[in-house]
Amino acid sequence: MNLFKSAVIAAVLGVSITVIGCQTNGKELTQESPKVKFVVTDAMQTKFYDTHGNIIEEPEPGDPLYGQDAQYEGIRPLYTDNGDGTVTDDNTGLMWQQTPPKDKMTYDEAMEYVEKLELGGYTDWRLPTIKESFSLANLDGQLNVGDTNQSVPYIDSDYFDFFYDEGRPYTGSYWTSSVTRIPAENEYEEMEKNYGFNWADGHLKSYGDGYSLDGSTSGSSIPAGVRAVRGEEGVYGVNDFTDNRDGTITDQATGLMWSQKDSGAVNDDGTLRSEDDENFGLGRTWVDTLVWVQNMNAAQYLGYSDWRLPDAKELQSIVQYGISELPATDSDYFDLSRTDSYMWTSTTCGDFPDTALYFAFGKAYGINLMTGGVPAGQGPEGGEQMGPPPEDVNDPMENEVESFVTVDATVADFVDTHGPGAMRNDYKDVTGTATQAPALSRELWSKLYGEEYPYDFDPSDETTLFDLSASENAADYIVLYNYALLVRDAD
Numbered sequence: 001m002n003l004f005k006s007a008v009i010a011a012v013l014g015v016s017i018t019v020i021g022c023q024t025n026g027k028e029l030t031q032e033s034p035k036v037k038f039v040v041t042d043a044m045q046t047k048f049y050d051t052h053g054n055i056i057e058e059p060e061p062g063d064p065l066y067g068q069d070a071q072y073e074g075i076r077p078l079y080t081d082n083g084d085g086t087v088t089d090d091n092t093g094l095m096w097q098q099t100p101p102k103d104k105m106t107y108d109e110a111m112e113y114v115e116k117l118e119l120g121g122y123t124d125w126r127l128p129t130i131k132e133s134f135s136l137a138n139l140d141g142q143l144n145v146g147d148t149n150q151s152v153p154y155i156d157s158d159y160f161d162f163f164y165d166e167g168r169p170y171t172g173s174y175w176t177s178s179v180t181r182i183p184a185e186n187e188y189e190e191m192e193k194n195y196g197f198n199w200a201d202g203h204l205k206s207y208g209d210g211y212s213l214d215g216s217t218s219g220s221s222i223p224a225g226v227r228a229v230r231g232e233e234g235v236y237g238v239n240d241f242t243d244n245r246d247g248t249i250t251d252q253a254t255g256l257m258w259s260q261k262d263s264g265a266v267n268d269d270g271t272l273r274s275e276d277d278e279n280f281g282l283g284r285t286w287v288d289t290l291v292w293v294q295n296m297n298a299a300q301y302l303g304y305s306d307w308r309l310p311d312a313k314e315l316q317s318i319v320q321y322g323i324s325e326l327p328a329t330d331s332d333y334f335d336l337s338r339t340d341s342y343m344w345t346s347t348t349c350g351d352f353p354d355t356a357l358y359f360a361f362g363k364a365y366g367i368n369l370m371t372g373g374v375p376a377g378q379g380p381e382g383g384e385q386m387g388p389p390p391e392d393v394n395d396p397m398e399n400e401v402e403s404f405v406t407v408d409a410t411v412a413d414f415v416d417t418h419g420p421g422a423m424r425n426d427y428k429d430v431t432g433t434a435t436q437a438p439a440l441s442r443e444l445w446s447k448l449y450g451e452e453y454p455y456d457f458d459p460s461d462e463t464t465l466f467d468l469s470a471s472e473n474a475a476d477y478i479v480l481y482n483y484a485l486l487v488r489d490a491d
Contacts (some may be wrong), residue, residue, distance in 0.1 A: 001253075007228065024261025031122050036232040038239075038253040039091040042074035043139040043311040043347050046248030050484060051287060052431040067290045069139070069311045069347040077138070079159045086120040087159050092135055097125070099161040100174070104223035107209035110175040114228045125228035130195035130421070131237030132177040132229055134204065134316055136160070142350045143201045145169050154202045154350070160227075162199050167472040173207065173223040178321045180206050180419040184213055188415040191218055195321060195419060199225075202350050204316075206419035207362065209263045209487050239318060240334045249303045249333045250490045254317055259302065259486035263292055264337030270299035281337045282454060283481030286356040288430040289344050297487060309346040309488040312357050312423060314487055319359055319421040328360040328420035334485070336361065340448050342424070342482040349425035358482050364424060365444065366417030411443040455481060 006080045042238045048056050048070050059066040076088040087096045097119060105113060110127060117125040126442040135460055141154035150163040153160055153172075154230050165171045171197035186188045193206035210221030240252040249258045259266075265273050289309060300439050326339045340362030349355045418424075441455035 005290045012258040023300060024407040030122055031418060032123065033230040034093045035386065036093040036235040037091075038236050038317075039075060040256065040313055041135065041315045042068055042256050044077065045139050045311070045347055045350075047140070047348075049348045051427075053348075053355075055353075061294070062385070064287050064291050064343045066415060067293050067309055067346060069110050069345070070278065071346075072308055072311070073312075074311070077136075078387055079156065079207070079340040084120040086122075088114055089135065092236055093233075094128075094132060094134075094229055094236065095120075095122075095229040096136070098159070100225055100227045102161070102163050104165075104171075104225055105175070106221035106223060107175060107211075108221065108222070110226045113226055117227070117228055117354050122230055125230050126233075127175055127239055128225070128229040130176045130197065130204070131316065131319075132319055133176050133197050133227075134313065135176065137197060137202075137313060139202060139347055139350060140311055141199075141202055143170060149168045151200070152350075152372045153199050154197070161489060168414070169196075172175040173198040173203075173205070173222075174227050175209075178211065181324045182363070182420055183211070183324060183325065184296065186368075186415055188417075190214075191220065194198050195421065196224055204421075204423035205417075206422060226470065236320045237317070237321075239330065241330060244335055248304075251318065255490050256317070257304075257315060257488050258318065258334070259307070260333065260342070261335050261404070262337055263289060263484040264266065264341070265335075266290060266292075266301070268298055270301040281449070283342075283483050285481060286344055286426070289482075289484045291360045291426045292484070301486070304488055306488050308488065309344060309484055312347040312359075312489040315343060315345050315359050315485070316421075316423070318485075321359070321421050324421075326363070326420060329361055337483065338362075338449065342426075344484045348428075353354075354428060355425040356424050357423055358486070360418075360420055360422045360424060361484040363416035363417035364422035365414045368413050368417070373397055404432075411440055411447055414440075414444055418455055434438075 025075050048058050048065070048068060050056050050065060056065070058071070059068070075091060080088045080090055081098070082095075084087060085098050087098045088094070089096065097117075101113070114125045114127055117123070119125065136155050138154055138156050141152045144150040148169050151169070152166065153162040153164075161173070172457065174177040176195050176197075180193045180195075182189070190212050192211040194209035195204065195206045197204045207222045207224070208218065208220045210218055212218045238253060242250045242252055243260075244250055244257075247260050249260050250256070251258070261282060262271070267273060267279070293307055293309050318329050318334070325331075326342060327334075327336050329336070342360055342362065344356050345357045345359065347357045349357050371378045440456065445451075445453045
């Protein structure tokens with residue numbers, strides 16, 4: 001039987017009326033500006049998986065795999081088709097464009113499009129923030145690049161239209177108004193990158209929008225989709241934290257309570273590690289993290305026994321996009337064991353179910369193809385790509401870099417390719433598919449944290465199936481040991 005998260009906010013919201021005078025074809029319109037609330041709805045994952053990605057029966061308490069996303073059911077998404085090309089999210093109050101344009105646009109084109117858009121009798125459309133966009137995510141999706149008719153988009157297709165790119169079906173990212181603001185450490189990071197959620201393959205990353213961090217034009221905007229939104233701004237995605245002075249933080253905006261410290265600072269018995277403890281800042285695999293959460297409940301950590309590992313939508317709710325310092329959350333409230341860190345979610349990656357999703361609270365590293373890449377077919381072995389899992393010819397992440405591969409990459413070639421707050425995926429365990437962190441992963445660890453790679457490593461074990469030097473998406477597989485924050489419904 002599922003455990004139910006308490007519904008902390010009423011499902012159906014009222015609408016406040018704001019009179020906006022605007023001219024369209026010489027006629028003044030009176031517009032209703034929807035009142036918005038920061039409601040985090042369920043990630044909608046319905047299946048249970050083992051570490052190899054197989055669908056399994058629902059785990060029982062005490063099972064190492066107990067506590068994954070489908071174990072808990074939160075606030076159900078609730079939409080109204082307004083019959084005029086718009087859809088209202090009855091939980092958040094946001095109104096959305098139902099059918100996006102089929103053609104992709106540059107960032108400037110997208111801004112011009114929403115500025116001119118008149119739909120449903122309204123002209124106050126805009127690009128959503130990344131949190132507003134992700135509020136629509138349905139993480140029970142799955143992409144089949146060989147036959148998109150067998151694919152399930154990562155959005156509720158009963159209410160929202162979505163079109164797969166016929167040539168590259170894995171390219172389904174849509175523009176938002178959220179951009180990276182972390183100071184650049186190299187030429188690559190000087191490019192301003194705009195966050196988008198990919199409704200085709202379930203990735204959340206940032207991409208070049210044609211500008212540099214200083215506001216100048218770089219001319220390198222990617223093409224992406226547009227789905228406009230309207231509604232009160234500066235509400236959805238804005239946290240209202242309260243420090244409870246007991247090691248917990250309550251977000252009054254969402255009704256969620258969080259642990260202030262992450263798992264890198266907490267032992268299995270619930271006691272805290274001091275910073276000079278040799279185990280301080282050590283991460284855990286996804287499976288070990290699920291066990292750790294169960295241990296925290298058994299120990300009544302911080303006085304509670306109903307903690308859970310947050311699902312992807314819950315964890316994203318506390319990411320701070322657009323800040324200029326790491327980690328990418330509010331450091332006035334959260335005390336993370338490492339500045340450049342990565343936090344597990346309870347959500348399995350739909351396209352690669354042997355992996356689980358995590359968010360980069362530090363930089364979302366990947367290979368810099370501007371300096372380390374060559375055109376496909378011109379590298380060693382004819383430029384063979386090795387994006388994991390390499391044996392899967394339908395791997396959308398492998399195809400995503402079909403134009404480039406990297407040759408003889410070093411740890412210096414890692415840059416912040418997709419921005420703090422990007423959602424990535426990593427193997428759930430270090431048994432089976434991948435039992436060793438690749439060499440570049442170990443080197444990056446040392447570079448990030450100023451210490452030798454701390455986990456067991458057997459150089460004679462050659463079961464790792466991929467080489468980080470050959471994939472732009474290497475950031476998805478850098479750290480096999482990540483961290484975790486706990487969440488529960490506030491009383």
